[in-house]
Amino acid sequence: MREDWGQALARVPELLAAHVQLSFSALLLAMVLCLPLAIWAARSPKIAAVALAAASLIQTIPGLALLALFYPLLLGVSALIGGGISAFGFLPALLALTLYALLPILRNAVTGLTGVDPAVAEAADGLGMTSWQKLRHVEAPLAAPTIMAGIRTAAVWTIGAATLSTTVGQPSLGDLIFAGLQTQNWTLVLAGCLVSAALAITVDFSLGLIERGIRERRRLWGWAGTVILAAGLAIATLPLLIARDNIVVIGAKSFSEQFILARLIGSRLEDAGYAVRYRDGLGSAVVYQALAEGDIDVYVDYSGTIWTNQMQRTDSQPKAAMLDTIAEWTKASHGVTMLGALGFENSYAFAVRPQDARQKSLKTLDDLARVSSDFNFGTDVEFLERPEWRMVQDAYPIRFKDARAFSPTFMYPALASGEVDVISAFSSDGRIAANNFVVLEDSKGAVPSYEAILLLAPKRSADDKFVAALKPLTGAITVANMREANYMVDRKDDKKTPKQAALWLDGKVKERP
Amino acid sequence: MPVSGPSLSLHQLSRHYGALRAVDSVSLEIAAGSLVALVGLSGSGKSTLLKMINRLVEPTSGTIRIGDEAIDSIDPHVLRRRIGYVFQNIGLFPHMTIARNIAIGLELAGEKEDRNARVAELLDLVELPQDMATRMPDQLSGGQQQRVGVARALATRPGLMLMDEPFGALDPVTRDNLTGQYKALHERLGLTTIIVTHDMAEALYLADRILVMEGGRIRADATPAELLSGDVGAEAEALVAIPRAQAAHLIALGKQA
Numbered sequence: 001m002r003e004d005w006g007q008a009l010a011r012v013p014e015l016l017a018a019h020v021q022l023s024f025s026a027l028l029l030a031m032v033l034c035l036p037l038a039i040w041a042a043r044s045p046k047i048a049a050v051a052l053a054a055a056s057l058i059q060t061i062p063g064l065a066l067l068a069l070f071y072p073l074l075l076g077v078s079a080l081i082g083g084g085i086s087a088f089g090f091l092p093a094l095l096a097l098t099l100y101a102l103l104p105i106l107r108n109a110v111t112g113l114t115g116v117d118p119a120v121a122e123a124a125d126g127l128g129m130t131s132w133q134k135l136r137h138v139e140a141p142l143a144a145p146t147i148m149a150g151i152r153t154a155a156v157w158t159i160g161a162a163t164l165s166t167t168v169g170q171p172s173l174g175d176l177i178f179a180g181l182q183t184q185n186w187t188l189v190l191a192g193c194l195v196s197a198a199l200a201i202t203v204d205f206s207l208g209l210i211e212r213g214i215r216e217r218r219r220l221w222g223w224a225g226t227v228i229l230a231a232g233l234a235i236a237t238l239p240l241l242i243a244r245d246n247i248v249v250i251g252a253k254s255f256s257e258q259f260i261l262a263r264l265i266g267s268r269l270e271d272a273g274y275a276v277r278y279r280d281g282l283g284s285a286v287v288y289q290a291l292a293e294g295d296i297d298v299y300v301d302y303s304g305t306i307w308t309n310q311m312q313r314t315d316s317q318p319k320a321a322m323l324d325t326i327a328e329w330t331k332a333s334h335g336v337t338m339l340g341a342l343g344f345e346n347s348y349a350f351a352v353r354p355q356d357a358r359q360k361s362l363k364t365l366d367d368l369a370r371v372s373s374d375f376n377f378g379t380d381v382e383f384l385e386r387p388e389w390r391m392v393q394d395a396y397p398i399r400f401k402d403a404r405a406f407s408p409t410f411m412y413p414a415l416a417s418g419e420v421d422v423i424s425a426f427s428s429d430g431r432i433a434a435n436n437f438v439v440l441e442d443s444k445g446a447v448p449s450y451e452a453i454l455l456l457a458p459k460r461s462a463d464d465k466f467v468a469a470l471k472p473l474t475g476a477i478t479v480a481n482m483r484e485a486n487y488m489v490d491r492k493d494d495k496k497t498p499k500q501a502a503l504w505l506d507g508k509v510k511e512r513p
Numbered sequence: 514m515p516v517s518g519p520s521l522s523l524h525q526l527s528r529h530y531g532a533l534r535a536v537d538s539v540s541l542e543i544a545a546g547s548l549v550a551l552v553g554l555s556g557s558g559k560s561t562l563l564k565m566i567n568r569l570v571e572p573t574s575g576t577i578r579i580g581d582e583a584i585d586s587i588d589p590h591v592l593r594r595r596i597g598y599v600f601q602n603i604g605l606f607p608h609m610t611i612a613r614n615i616a617i618g619l620e621l622a623g624e625k626e627d628r629n630a631r632v633a634e635l636l637d638l639v640e641l642p643q644d645m646a647t648r649m650p651d652q653l654s655g656g657q658q659q660r661v662g663v664a665r666a667l668a669t670r671p672g673l674m675l676m677d678e679p680f681g682a683l684d685p686v687t688r689d690n691l692t693g694q695y696k697a698l699h700e701r702l703g704l705t706t707i708i709v710t711h712d713m714a715e716a717l718y719l720a721d722r723i724l725v726m727e728g729g730r731i732r733a734d735a736t737p738a739e740l741l742s743g744d745v746g747a748e749a750e751a752l753v754a755i756p757r758a759q760a761a762h763l764i765a766l767g768k769q770a
Contacts, residue, residue: 123604125569127618127665128593137617141608217608 007497008176008191013239016195018171020236022090023158026097030105030154033098035147038109039135048110055103063161066096067168071286088286088295093165093172100161101154108150112143145215152207159200163192166281169251169290173199178281183256183489183498184409202232248274248466251290251299254281255408256489256498257346257428257482261300261452263502264509265470272469284309284382288455292334297457298470302346302450306330308387316391319449326453335458339467340474344482346428347450348388349439353415357438364443368422369396377403378411378420388447389424395446409490412437428452428479430487452477476509518672518705519580520545521566526575527729528561535561537729538575543707543722548699550720551709552752558729559709563675566707567596579673594622597666597704600677603658605650611661612646618669635664640694656687663695667702674699676708680715692719714756717741725749 041048058066074087074095085091116139124134163174173196180188206228213222250266252258259280266276279296288310290296306326307313317325323341330336352362360371368375377400383389384403392398400422406414412431415423425432425439427450432439454474460466485505488496496504521543528536536558543549551559564570566577568589577584584592605614613620615635616628636643639660650658659679666674679695680688696719699706710716716723717737725733725748733740733749740753 117604117607119600119602119604120606121604122569122600122602123598123606123662126567126593126598126600126604127621128590128595129621130590133590133621137620138606 004185004187005191008180008185008188011176012173012191012195015171015173015175016199017237017239019159019162019173019196019199020233021240022093022097022165022170022172023155023162024233026094026158026162027101027151027155029094029098030101030158031151034102034105034109038106038113038147041106041110042113042139048114051106052103052110055106058099059103063096063100063164064167066099067092067164068283070096071168071289075289086293086295088290088293089169092168093162093170096168097158097161097165101158104150104153104157105147106150108153109143109147112146112150113139115146116142145211148207148211148214152204152211155203155207156200159196159203163196167254167283167286169279169282169286169295171279175280178254179259179498181407181409182254182281183259183495184492185489185495185497199236203229206232248276248298249296250276250278251282251287251296252278252280253284253287253299255426256501257426257486258300259498260485260489260501260505261342263499264473264505265298265300265454267502267506268469268473269466272465274466274469288336291455291457292336294457294459297460297466299455300342300452301455303341303453304347304388304448304450306453307448313448314387314391316445316448319451322449323451323453330455335461337456337458337461339454339456339470342452342454342473342477343475344428344452344477344479345450346426346452346482348383348447349425349427349432350422350442351415351425351432351437351439352422353418354436354438356421357440362438362440364441365392365396365398365446366443368440369398372398372400375400375421376419377401378414378423379403379405380408380411380424381405383424391446391448392442395444428482428486429490430483430485431490433483434487434491452482473509476512477505478508481505481508517703518546518674521673521705521707522578523562524576524578526562526565526577527573528558528565528570529573534558534729536565536572539729539731541724541731541734543705545705546703547722548696548704548706548708548720549722549724550716551707551724551726552711552713552716553726554711557726559726560677561729562726563677563707563709566673567593567598567675569593569598594618594669595671595673597669597671597674598677599659599662599666599674599679601679601681603662605658605661605665607650609650610646611648611650611653614650614661615646615664615668617665622669631668635668638667638698639664656683656691659683659691663691663698667698672703672705674704674706674708676706678709678711681710681712688715695719713752714759717753717756723749725752 037051041051070092071087074085074092078085078087120138120142124138129137162172163177165172166174166178173192176188176192180186180192206225209225210222213219213225248269250262252262262278262280266278269276282290284305287299288301288306291299303322303326307322311329327338330338350365350368356362362368362371384405404420411423412435414420415437416435425437427439454470485501488501488504489498523539523541526536526539527534539562551563553559561570565572568584606617609617612632615632619628619631632646633643636645641657641660645653645657653661680691683691692715708719717740720737723735723737723740724731727748733745735745735749739745740749741757743750
């Protein structure tokens with residue numbers, strides 16, 4: 001238990017620094033945008049109506065969706081101006097969070113500025129104040145507590161929403177939460193939640209002090225709040241100042257196998273003398289592009305994913321031919337090197353409970369089609385939108401009674417508990433064997449093959465030391481070993497961290513002749 | 514005390530709000546140093562007329578001259594700094610001390626020297642104790658606040674004072690006090706003052722010239738004595754009738770006792 005917390009907390013300083021840097025930048029940018037806009041809006045009801053409506057509209061978009069939207073948007077902008085803009089990491093997270101912070105700041109600033117007592121405003125005019133003097137001497141000081149309250153709300157929102165920026169490759173405290181949720185490491189989830197909550201509470205408290213200081217005209221309170229904030233900001237962002245040159249960034253999607261393989265790659269590269277950093281929890285759509293752009297250096301993908309998502313292919317080819325085609329395509333279109341296949345497959349596999357398989361004699365997807373109208377289908381969040389699902393439907397007459405999407409963590413328990421009757425499992429997942437689930441055979445070969453493949457960013461292709469460090473991994477990982485490693489991380493009892501599982505897997509790789 | 518307040522000249526001054534003629538072609542000469550009361554019922558246009566003089570309201574047509582200077586040739590904020598403005602809702606700045614409220618005009622004008630001495634002088638002038646200087650507005654009574662309002666308006670030594678029902682919201686005793694004290698100030702400082710009121714008794718007591726407004730026009734223009742003697746028109750008579758009847762009633766009561 002203590003070891004768990006030690007490991008979780010060890011990652012906190014670096015993630016906290018990134019989290020604070022991101023939230024603070026977004027808040028600052030939102031303030032810079034909002035305050036002049038609010039002054040304008042306070043003088044023109046039309047501008048106020050338009051600005052507030054736009055900010056409210058943005059607020060209705062879920063934070064995760066807003067982040068996701070910036071990825072293609074920035075890619076488009078980058079393509080338009082001939083490249084150079086990174087659609088990955090800090091920039092999309094900053095823009096999305098800034099937009100998110102606009103509403104509370106703008107609304108409170110407009111309310112504060114227009115809420116000045118008309119008699120006070122008349123006195124200001126009657127005394128001959130210019131518009132600027134009126135703002136400086138009267139409106140701004142009177143609106144300041146309200147504006148500060150808006151900034152406070154925005155700060156708390158931003159710190160909370162920043163945990164979602166993990167999904168676009170920006171490190172944040174969300175890394176702990178997403179990774180923990182994936183591997184059912186609740187210590188990690190709790191650590192992420194507690195630290196981000198503590199951060200939000202501290203910032204809220206300090207801004208509250210400043211707000212009270214302004215409202216009650218007590219300078220000391222205001223200064224106390226400012227000092228706490230400044231000190232906190234300095235301490236939290238300290239790890240960022242420690243420069244690290246030529247760090248290898250290893251990408252991983254959001255499931256245990258990816259975390260383990262990333263650590264395996266990382267340990268090999270560290271042995272070869274590289275400093276490494278991990279970017280976990282990247283979306284399938286984001287991660288390949290990030291590699292092509294050089295934002296990450298290496299990651300493991302699956303042949304079928306590249307085939308259908310990136311190459312937009314809907315046909316099926318034999319495994320070997322498919323790998324060759326993919327290697328040629330990635331090289332030609334993005335300069336990405338496919339170093340080789342790791343030796344195991346992680347394809348979509350339809351799994352059912354053993355008693356169902358026995359009683360209803362389910363062996364193949366054809367058998368599943370026969371009973372599908374009585375079956376509830378559980379999938380991961382993306383499967384129903386994926387081409388593989390259409391391929392399966394084209395090949396087999398499957399019509400499920402109902403379909404529900406789960407995070408992979410909850411999908412296996414849902415099948416075990418009978419909440420659903422069949423799931424779109426992953427063939428290398430240790431929980432299939434652990435639960436004695438039966439995988440149904442794709443007898444018509446509808447789903448393409450999903451060989452795990454090692455992909456290198458363009459700039460690493462010519463790095464011989466890099467290639468030499470990773471080459472031994474190709475063809476070295478059996479599906480049995482991968483399942484075992486995955487299960488170490490995914491199981492409920494005696495859980496291992498991805499790093500420990502990677503170490504075990506490394507041992508198995510080295511045992512091979 | 515020499516007269517320092519300017520004379521005022523209004524020429525065919527109008528302010529329309531759509532079809533409503535709040536002020537309808539008013540022409541008027543006001544002598545330097547006079548204390549003029551603008552009297553009328555609510556909606557008669559008296560406040561609108563007053564606020565056109567410091568350009569808080571822009572006229573639809575017509576001209577105003579202060580001395581021999583047309584006011585539309587002066588920047589509004591420059592013009593307003595030369596005119597004292599006191600109004601019913603006072604509008605003290607709640608986030609500033611009394612001293613800073615009084616000195617704000619000097620601050621705007623960039624006068625840095627002797628602000629404290631001037632504040633002390635003004636507190637004396639409006640008969641407030643010196644220790645008020647460090648208080649905040651919400652610690653003062655309504656009457657004290659309006660004294661500060663008057664002091665603030667006088668801080669930059671304007672020659673012209675515009676007062677829009679300045680004592681209308683105060684209790685009768687305070688109001689009587691302030692009215693009397695202001696009249697004395699007006700004479701001592703040689704100001705030109707235009708005061709808007711709906712209270713004819715106050716106007717009769719305070720002013721040396723009374724203008725009765727109705728429907729955006731001036732219906733009567735007379736001294737208090739002329740007004741009381743009658744023959745100045747039905748509108749004026751209706752307004753004068755009230756204090757006259759009240760006075761008669763009080764006298765009758767006094768005799769009975």
